[in-house]
Amino acid sequence: MTSQKSAFPFAFAEKVLGNGLRIFVVPYDSPGLVAYYSVVRTGSRNEVEPGKSGFAHFFEHMMFRGTERYSTERYNAEIKAMGADSNAFTAEDMTVFHILAGKSALAKVVEIEADRFQNLKYDDASFQKEARAVLGEYNKGSSDPMQKMEEALYDHAFVAHSYKHTTIGFLRDIENMPHQFDYSRQFFDRYYRPDNVILLVVGDVTADAVVPLVEKAYGAWARGPARPPVPVEPPQMLEERITVPWKGASLPMLFVGYRTPAFSTKSLDGPALEVLGELLFAERSRLHKQLVLDEQKVETLEGSAGRHVDPNLFLVLARVKQSQDMATVESTIDKEIARIAAQGVDEKTLGEVLSHARYAFAAQLSTPDHVALVGAEFLALDGRLSAIDEYFARLAQVTSADVQRVARTYFTPRNRTVVTLQPEAP
Amino acid sequence: MLLSIALAAAGVLASRRPAAASPSQRAAALPRGPRTVKLPSPDNPLVAIRLLFQIGAADDPAGKDGMAALTAAMLGSAGTQRRSWAEVLDALYPMAAEIQTYGDKDALVFEGTVHRDNLAAFAELLAEQILTPRFADEDFTRHRQDAMDFISKTLRGNDDEDLGKQALAALMFKGHPYGHPTAGTVAGLQTITLADVRRFYASMFTQDRLIVGVAGGYPDGFPESFAARFSALPARGKPQRKVPPAPAHGGEVLIVEKDARANAVSIGHPLDITRVDDDFYSLFLAGSYLGEHRTFNGQLMVELRQKRGLNYGDYAYVENFIQDGGTTFPLTNITRRQQHFEIWLRPLAPKTTAFAIRGALFELDKLVREGIPAEGFQATREFLLHYVDLWAQDPSRRLGYAIDALIYGKDIIAELKARLPSMTKVQVDRAIRKHLDPRRLTIAIVSDDAKALRAELLSGKPTPITYDTQDTPAEVLAQDKSIAGFPLPITASRIKIVPAGVMFEK
Numbered sequence: 001m002t003s004q005k006s007a008f009p010f011a012f013a014e015k016v017l018g019n020g021l022r023i024f025v026v027p028y029d030s031p032g033l034v035a036y037y038s039v040v041r042t043g044s045r046n047e048v049e050p051g052k053s054g055f056a057h058f059f060e061h062m063m064f065r066g067t068e069r070y071s072t073e074r075y076n077a078e079i080k081a082m083g084a085d086s087n088a089f090t091a092e093d094m095t096v097f098h099i100l101a102g103k104s105a106l107a108k109v110v111e112i113e114a115d116r117f118q119n120l121k122y123d124d125a126s127f128q129k130e131a132r133a134v135l136g137e138y139n140k141g142s143s144d145p146m147q148k149m150e151e152a153l154y155d156h157a158f159v160a161h162s163y164k165h166t167t168i169g170f171l172r173d174i175e176n177m178p179h180q181f182d183y184s185r186q187f188f189d190r191y192y193r194p195d196n197v198i199l200l201v202v203g204d205v206t207a208d209a210v211v212p213l214v215e216k217a218y219g220a221w222a223r224g225p226a227r228p229p230v231p232v233e234p235p236q237m238l239e240e241r242i243t244v245p246w247k248g249a250s251l252p253m254l255f256v257g258y259r260t261p262a263f264s265t266k267s268l269d270g271p272a273l274e275v276l277g278e279l280l281f282a283e284r285s286r287l288h289k290q291l292v293l294d295e296q297k298v299e300t301l302e303g304s305a306g307r308h309v310d311p312n313l314f315l316v317l318a319r320v321k322q323s324q325d326m327a328t329v330e331s332t333i334d335k336e337i338a339r340i341a342a343q344g345v346d347e348k349t350l351g352e353v354l355s356h357a358r359y360a361f362a363a364q365l366s367t368p369d370h371v372a373l374v375g376a377e378f379l380a381l382d383g384r385l386s387a388i389d390e391y392f393a394r395l396a397q398v399t400s401a402d403v404q405r406v407a408r409t410y411f412t413p414r415n416r417t418v419v420t421l422q423p424e425a426p
Numbered sequence: 427m428l429l430s431i432a433l434a435a436a437g438v439l440a441s442r443r444p445a446a447a448s449p450s451q452r453a454a455a456l457p458r459g460p461r462t463v464k465l466p467s468p469d470n471p472l473v474a475i476r477l478l479f480q481i482g483a484a485d486d487p488a489g490k491d492g493m494a495a496l497t498a499a500m501l502g503s504a505g506t507q508r509r510s511w512a513e514v515l516d517a518l519y520p521m522a523a524e525i526q527t528y529g530d531k532d533a534l535v536f537e538g539t540v541h542r543d544n545l546a547a548f549a550e551l552l553a554e555q556i557l558t559p560r561f562a563d564e565d566f567t568r569h570r571q572d573a574m575d576f577i578s579k580t581l582r583g584n585d586d587e588d589l590g591k592q593a594l595a596a597l598m599f600k601g602h603p604y605g606h607p608t609a610g611t612v613a614g615l616q617t618i619t620l621a622d623v624r625r626f627y628a629s630m631f632t633q634d635r636l637i638v639g640v641a642g643g644y645p646d647g648f649p650e651s652f653a654a655r656f657s658a659l660p661a662r663g664k665p666q667r668k669v670p671p672a673p674a675h676g677g678e679v680l681i682v683e684k685d686a687r688a689n690a691v692s693i694g695h696p697l698d699i700t701r702v703d704d705d706f707y708s709l710f711l712a713g714s715y716l717g718e719h720r721t722f723n724g725q726l727m728v729e730l731r732q733k734r735g736l737n738y739g740d741y742a743y744v745e746n747f748i749q750d751g752g753t754t755f756p757l758t759n760i761t762r763r764q765q766h767f768e769i770w771l772r773p774l775a776p777k778t779t780a781f782a783i784r785g786a787l788f789e790l791d792k793l794v795r796e797g798i799p800a801e802g803f804q805a806t807r808e809f810l811l812h813y814v815d816l817w818a819q820d821p822s823r824r825l826g827y828a829i830d831a832l833i834y835g836k837d838i839i840a841e842l843k844a845r846l847p848s849m850t851k852v853q854v855d856r857a858i859r860k861h862l863d864p865r866r867l868t869i870a871i872v873s874d875d876a877k878a879l880r881a882e883l884l885s886g887k888p889t890p891i892t893y894d895t896q897d898t899p900a901e902v903l904a905q906d907k908s909i910a911g912f913p914l915p916i917t918a919s920r921i922k923i924v925p926a927g928v929m930f931e932k
Contacts, residue, residue, distance in 0.1 A: 083812020128895030132735030139688035249583030
């Protein structure tokens with residue numbers, strides 16, 4: 001249970017089945033509506049075998065390819081009959097399947113989701129066609145230079161860890177996906193197991209209504225085999241710099257990744273990096289005022305730390321108006337990092353950052369679907385909804401000294417990878 | 427679907443959209459002042475405010491494309507007489523509030539959602555932005571340059587799907603007030619001066635064009651006192667420019683040539699109905715059947731992606747559609763007096779592009795000739811009856827739909843819920859035959875090798891598909907033959923190739 005002063009101000013129930021499947025139910029004032037999220041704690045981070053990058057995302061697609069009981073057509077017809085909003089997404093640390101539907105559809109949702117998570121069955125033909133839809137998704141993103149820049153950044157920022165590839169995967173691996181049918185069955189067997197999945201139900205429901213349905217539908221699902229370990233990334237020793245060419249029009253861009261620690265509810269480093277991100281890159285920051293408003297050298301300036309299971313990157317992006325300003329922009333950012341590392345932050349500004357964080361997070365909890373989305377991220381990272389409050393409690397403890405410490409520790413040249421985009425057309 | 431690796435994924439400190447509750451709705455004109463819409467939900471800690479001006483790109487003066495959008499930016503994202511833009515950002519920051527500004531052909535919107543703790547301060551800032559703009563040189567320089575960079579760099583070079591959609595709009599509405607991007611053209615933006623913006627503001631941002639909306643947990647009397655502030659605007663301005671019927675450009679094809687791995691395709695024609703008309707709701711069901719946005723059930727999605735693996739997605743629309751942020755649902759308050767029908771094929775491998783275009787036209791032709799299948803009609807009707815309940819979950823979206831309803835005189839959600847139970851297949855088929863006409867279609871394609879694609883489309887020969895995947899079912903292969911030879915309504919004189927580098931120059 002949580003109090004009204006919590007960042008996550010909802011009472012919730014938790015139940016663990018004998019097979020390890022965890023269920024969280026969050027009653028929410030949304031008359032008639034329920035969000036049903038299935039969180040698989042597997043993402044592109046788990047693509048540890050050579051040639052298999054992008055497979056978690058590919059498998060997200062395959063989960064819509066039917067079972068003996070519910071063919072693709074029948075599954076889609078059920079979703080259509082509910083009038084549901086249903087889809088899925090994949091990231092580095094998770095694959096999340098979500099259905100937003102009327103409360104009256106809950107029993108059917110539990111039934112069809114339990115069925116596909118346990119009994120997925122597809123033939124080689126539909127496997128291959130879906131592989132080409134995934135290539136289509138890669139193609140969709142290919143006109144955005146960020147796709148190329150992300151590929152380059154992660155490829156160079158990591159040596160051993162599977163964060164080396166982006167979630168959609170290396171193009172060569174995507175093109176080869178039609179030939180990976182057997183591996184796909186192994187992937188399903190390995191990761192789509194109750195001890196690796198968490199259900200999160202938010203909306204006009206109670207645990208008493210949900211848990212018996214889940215016990216019945218998922219109770220016989222067997223635990224999975226041991227899963228391959230994810231390689232540990234050694235510390236970065238040298239700065240990496242890469243230039244990505246771009247045929248055609250674009251603003252030049254600067255994209256920097258600083259290596260950062262894994263998500264934790266115990267350490268202050270992650271929360272302090274979030275505060276530092278705000279101080280450096282929020283629209284009201286000194287850098288934004290100087291580079292975007294006063295000097296007008298930069299069109300967009302963003303920077304923030306993500307939360308990940310393993311050490312990942314703090315990302316900085318500047319879309320620069322003129323190529324000749326790239327070096328100045330980079331050095332201006334470096335100087336501001338150094339200034340904060342040396343001087344810290346005054347109490348008033350720190351208070352404003354924490355106020356911003358509190359109100360921004362509250363605004364994210366505006367619908368059952370949004371609550372479930374927020375909850376899914378923390379469940380994938382930590383396995384507990386209470387991690388949200390623990391994390392925010394840490395955030396509230398961040399001091400100026402913490403901000404200075406993380407600025408000095410993580411924002412060093414040898415801890416970063418710098419990608420620049422240089423368009424060939426004016 | 428991929429969750430963006432980059433900055434959007436960062437989390438706690440990023441703001442998202444606000445909350446829901448059950449409202450009673452009332453739209454009224456104050457004794458003096460703009461029209462108002464109020465949607466109270468007293469238990470909700472969030473309050474959404476929307477200001478919609480019935481001004482848009484259709485009002486851009488001749489030769490000054492982008493004027494309405496640039497003026498909106500000079501209000502919503504620039505300084506006030508009292509504060510510089512940096513000072514406004516400073517004031518907004520502790521509230522985690524933003525003033526979102528967006529525009530379309532007939533509407534400009536300024537909106538934001540805040541915790542009710544911060545309502546008074548936020549409302550003061552928003553009112554200041556609209557009533558006492560600073561019109562500072564530095565803000566103007568920044569916004570005009572950003573708009574030109576958006577057209578010349580980002581749209582031309584970073585987003586082929588949007589480029590294809592904008593190219594289709596320019597083709598469909600050539601010679602019409604909707605015929606240029608809302609953001610403007612490079613030449614149009616270059617001619618706009620700060621004095622032009624001041625004049626446009628003075629003559630257009632008037633009470634008769636404004637709707638003030640407030641929703642959520644606001645205190646008693648707030649909407650009235652807030653709306654009354656806008657009595658400071660002139661009561662009336664220039665009459666809204668008439669929008670003539672869209673000209674006929676059926677059969678025209680525009681290939682935008684640029685470096686690209688895959689070809690983005692948009693197909694469409696203007697419609698002569700909007701939410702005002704009874705037929706719209708029957709046609710809406712047909713559009714949903716053909717390709718409801720971002721669902722897996724649409725006929726185009728099933729045939730092109732699911733069965734054939736041609737691309738990532740294929741959808742159809744019977745009115746202007748822009749996806750609202752991280753949702754599946756349409757942005758509200760992009761009302762238009764002239765609507766259009768559109769098919770969106772997400773990027774296709776060059777070798778299958780002609781086949782996929784034929785596939786989409788084949789499906790549309792079947793729908794027009796044979797009508798909607800009885801089963802598809804029933805399933806889509808049932809789907810929509812539930813799906814509309816998901817469209818307006820938080821105060822901001824509820825308010826958006828309420829304002830749309832005020833403009834059209836009809837609330838699309840209420841209309842669909844009332845009409846669907848008694849809607850018949852006959853009504854839908856009649857609306858399809860009356861309003862969808864494959865001969866009127868125009869096609870926009872973004873392609874790396876425009877000449878080869880042009881030659882392929884004009885060859886008069888079938889464009890068969892060769893799968894690089896195995897075991898395609900026999901019934902699909904059989905239908906492929908019909909699709910490969912499906913006649914294209916295209917002639918050499920009506921295909922135009924334009925390099926991306928000059929798109930939307932003027």
